[in-house]
Amino acid sequence: MASLTARFGPGLGGTILLLVGLWLIGMVLAPNLMMLDFSLRPNLMPNQIGTDADRYTLANFIALFSDSVHRAIFFKTVWASALVTLTTLVVTYPLAFWLAKIATPRGMALALVALIIPFWINEVLRTLAWYILLAFNGPLNAVLLGLGIIAEPVRWFGDFGVLAGMVYAYILFMLFPIYNSISTLETAQIEAARNLGASTVRIHRRIVIPHAKAGIATGCVFTFMLAAGSYVAPALLGSPGSRWFTEIIYNWFFEGGNWNRGAAYALVLLVLCMLVVLAALRVFRVNLADVAK
């Protein structure tokens, strides 16, 4: 804080501090406190507001965990998001390594263009592309049928569709942190390990992954949070059996008209995401400052 005023002078420094403070209070703190307030009140008719019935209660939270369907969808969202994260990691890590250490400048430019251009399109439209690809009468089934790999069309929508759509949607959020951290690894270390006889697996296990740990943790946290909070992919590519927790929240707000219940559900999701971040930091033994880098 002192360094801020030292660098920009009291006028500008103070203004920056004020704006940051306003932003934190207005955009972060206030909405979340309102959500908390909502979630702790029962859903009442307008004429009941302010009466005895308008009391703080945990009923909305209890409702979530006593409703077996909602509870199941909540836990399914947790582990499916974890699966999305893991799959994205498995797909992305070799790519990130290749980009950081092996690719020629040309190959790298081509790969980055191919990866980034689709992201100029809005997420909904990108997911629609998958919707078309994976449709029952769509091109994927047609190709597989034509090649004789499958005998009849497969219903891709559902868990598979959601997984594919999400892995694709969040790949860059995993790629860039990992790519960044691998590219700071001195290539000579890899060569030294190889020179000492290490196999490719060992080089990754002992040298590259420990070095890229913060990047991997960051990528996993991003991907998990995006997946858990995702709405478009499950809505378009899912099936009734692959409902996502966000869809339930949406329904409480906009169809059930029960904002209080919706707020409680949303808060549970928020707390879950925070727990995952903390757990990931613990597992990877990195601290927040490393991740912010």
Place this chain on the structure above:
Amino acid sequence: MSHSVDLIDIEMIFGQVRAVEKFSASVEGGEFFSILGPSGCGKTTVLRLVAGFIQPTAGRVLIGGKDVTGSGPHQRPTSMIFQSLALFPLMPVWENIVFGLEVRGIPKAERRKRAEELLDLIALPGFGYRMIHELSGGQKQRVAIARALAVEPQVLLLDEPLSALDLKLRQHMRAELRALQKRTGVTFIYITHDQSEALAMSDRVAVMSAGKLQQIATPRELYANPATSFVARFVGETNEFPGRVRGVSDGIAAVETRHGLLKGRAGPGLRAGDQAAVYVRPEAVSLETQNDNRIEAEAERLEFEGAVAILHAKAQDGQAVLAAIAHRGLGQAPVSGGAIKLSFTPAEALVLAHG
């Protein structure tokens, strides 16, 4: 006896860059062999070819008489110490040192024991549990050496390992490296751009320039009889008097220079009419006047360096001349700006064609 290394007509081309051309050298088993040359001349490339990180575009690499061209770095009995050391910062010192043994599936208890022995060898006992960033530059250096020696290589490849150290430590490490090499008997191929380092440590030195081999010789031979003008200029201090060869007889060439006719031992393949230069070391230049080669000059300044003093003088056309004069010769020390006569014998001068 450790393995020998033979490089036969090696050529390495990276796209447009000819990094190494027609390079042949035979390193004997147990030899301390240096490769000396200015930055960018292809030294690291030669070393990486020996290690197997890259494969030559032409030529062959033999280690211990066996053709290893085409095999990778883990299939060769070589171990490399990188210009940057490339220690593993996330492992403690002892794991760094025995990483090569871990790879070979040696059990942990044995690895620990071996690490202790190697730490003793590099005079860092008890440092096993430090992290790399807790070591000084010289200690890191030694850990890198221990890590490379742990896999018991036949040939140790060192890429300017001392360049990051300060002068004092560098001189100390030179002696240590040399002693270590004698003690282990491992063949060392040592890269440096520092000519005094190469001369001080090596059994033999190969001098490179722009991807080409200039000369392979013992340090004394290199200093006394450089084969090319590049070597003469690069190794040690020298005075250079360019001109045209008037004639060669009995191995003595006479060269027409701006300072008159100068004579010296004729270098290889020198003929009358060639563009050439007379090279003479500062310590061969004296203030006595009875020698055959005489140059008129003007004294500029005298620098005392203890045992000798270096006289900076200017000859005709502003040509700088250096003379190293021993203490006992200083009775007749010239004053700044005074006219002096410098001279040297033909036996101590060398005439080399312009290369």
